[in-house]
Amino acid sequence: MANRIKTIDITDALPDIDDFCDIPNARISGEIFHRQDIYEQELEKIFARCWLFVGHESQFKKAGDYITTTMGEDDVIIVRQKNGSHKAFINACPHRGNKVCFSESGNARGFICNYHGWSFNIEGNLIGQHESGIYESSQFDASKWGLREVAQIDSYKGLIFATFDAQAPSLEEYLGPMTWYLDALFDNQEGGTEFVGGCIRSTMDCNWKIAAENFVGDILHAGWTHDSAARAMLGGAVSKVSDFEESYSVNWNGHGYEFALDTVGNVAVLGESALNKYLHTIKPSVIDRLGEFRANMIGSVSSCTIFPNFSFLPGQNTVRIWQPRGPNKIELFTWVVVNKTAPEDIKEKWRKGAMITFSPTGVFEMDDGENWEYCTKTARGRVTSQQDLFVGLGMDTYLEETDLPANVYSGQLNEANSRAFYQYWGDLLKSPSWDAMPNNNKGKAKAGPKASQISDKTDGIGEK
CATH class of the missing domain: 2.102.10.10 (Rieske [2Fe-2S] iron-sulphur domain)
Incomplete structure (x- = not known):
């Protein structure tokens, strides 16, 4: 049946969003994390429109x-x-x-x-x-x-998305060239992926954007926030992200994926050598399927957010949604995703690994939750909320000449994806329709190179 539901246009209630989000000058305002009027606009202009x-x-x-x-x-x-x-x-x-x-x-x-x-x-x-x-x-x-x-x-590689907006672009158009990168986790083996172990639900007293932005491209926090937890899981020294010879930040329409090409960096912190071995065992078939470049991404130090609130960690294989519950609270839904063809004991190790690391009592999740909650709480201060917050790392790292799809920046220690996230967020709040949305993408809109065209020896730039 066709229902006609009237919506409330509260555009007039929203102050000029440019006062809170000035991406060209690498600044955002803490007010966007606590204002009720902004949150109501997010429900109307983002969550009622996006996939x-x-x-x-x-x-x-x-x-x-x-x-x-x-x-x-x-x-x-x-x-x-x-x-x-x-x-x-x-x-x-x-x-x-x-x-x-x-x-x-x-x-x-x-x-x-x-x-x-x-x-x-x-x-x-x-x-x-x-x-x-x-x-x-x-x-x-x-x-x-x-x-x-x-x-x-609609769905992509087993992932089901929905939108309330009949005028929204197709899911294929919405995801754009980011699908080339999504395949590194969700399509690296014949048969695809599945969820195992049910849904882990928890709540945090934080704004949904802080969590989503953390996964869209904030690897910077890991070497400091998670240092002790990573050392405990690895039983010793932890490699610095800055030591990686090759890493990238890529984004498109607010979606972002930051990654190195170390194959097993994320999975290693689960403390299960069998999982490292599994990824190395399947890597030749991943090369045949996706090419060497993406084969090196499958369990690497990396994270991704599909705008607005769907995130995942390759290697650690947790998939989560940051469900908004007001400007100062989220409900977190978390699942474990594995290859369908993986041995049952490997699937079980991933499930248990997620419980130890990214669950309400996980060694990494507790670190993040405390930071996110205090970022949100301080934003409520009348004076504190008006100070500028810096998002300017990597302003001059855009790669003009590359065969990789989407907007590509060199290095993971980079806030390019955070800027793109907030730019798209602001554009949605300011735009009365999808047709009015500006195009701030500079990169390639089409799917990336075929498996045979990029190897791990080319830095992802130029032809092999």
């Missing part, structure tokens, strides 16, 4: 399999259809708005509201109500009162 990660195809094995999640602060149900496709619905009965599904996941023939007994099939159609006869005398048309379907849903 958001909502699940993985491996979570839906048969018709009727579902998960519940959120898109911004809107509760949604993702459910597999009889034809193998997926649909996304607002998790709210169109009678009085009560939830129709309270479980995080399961299998169902339909969903029933426990308020007045309205029931819906997995296609979202209203198929019955308690005391259904009374509706017949009310000129009631059940076909108009099904669950509200999310405007668009």
Whole structure:
């Protein structure tokens, strides 16, 4: 069914965003992390318009399999259809708005509201109500009162995204050339990936942007914030990121991926030598599939955020969503992703490794959580929030001549991805429609070179 929902235009309530986000001069304001009026605009202009990660195809094995999640602060149900496709619905009965599904996941023939007994099939159609006869005398048309379907849903290499905006660009266009890099984790083996071990949920008293920006390109913090934890996991000395001969920061439309080409740097801190061995064992087949360049990315020191709030760590293989719950709080959803073809004992080691490192009691997550919470708390200070925050590392590191796709910068110790993240954030808040969005990309929009065209000996620049 087609629902017509009126939205509130609160553009007039928002001060000039350029006062808070001045990327050419490498500054942002701490006010963007606590102001309620800015947060309300984010829900309207970002989370109600952008493509958001909502699940993985491996979570839906048969018709009727579902998960519940959120898109911004809107509760949604993702459910597999009889034809193998997926649909996304607002998790709210169109009678009085009560939830129709309270479980995080399961299998169902339909969903029933426990308020007045309205029931819906997995296609979202209203198929019955308690005391259904009374509706017949009310000129009631059940076909108009099904669950509200999310405007668009699509997937890439097992990753399912959805958007409330029917006018949003396609998922392919939204992700752009970043898919070339995503394949290093999500398509390095035949058969793709799967989630294992369920969802880890936790909360943090921080702004969602601080966490998302950390993963979009802030490797700088790792050598300081995580030094003691990394030493404990590795049992000794830790290599400095600045020691890597070759590393990059790449971005496109707010998405960002920073990475070295060390193959196993991230996986090593899980403390499981078997995982290092596994990545080296599959590397020849990854070279055949993706080329040497991306084969060196598979478990390297790296991180990525797909704008606005979907992040992952290759090697450590945690996938997470920073779900906004007001300007000063997030709910964190975390999964472990593995190759489907990996041996079961390897999958289990990754699951346990994630629990030790990136979970509510993980040695790295506690470090991050404390920093992010205090960054958010200090932003509430009336005077403190008005000071400029610096995002200017690597201002002159853009690579003009490269075969790599997207906007490419040399080095991981670089804030190019952070600047791109906040630039896109600001552009969305200022733009009334997708057509009005400016194009701040300078790099190649098409997919990157074929597997045979880039090797680890070319620095990713020029032809082999």
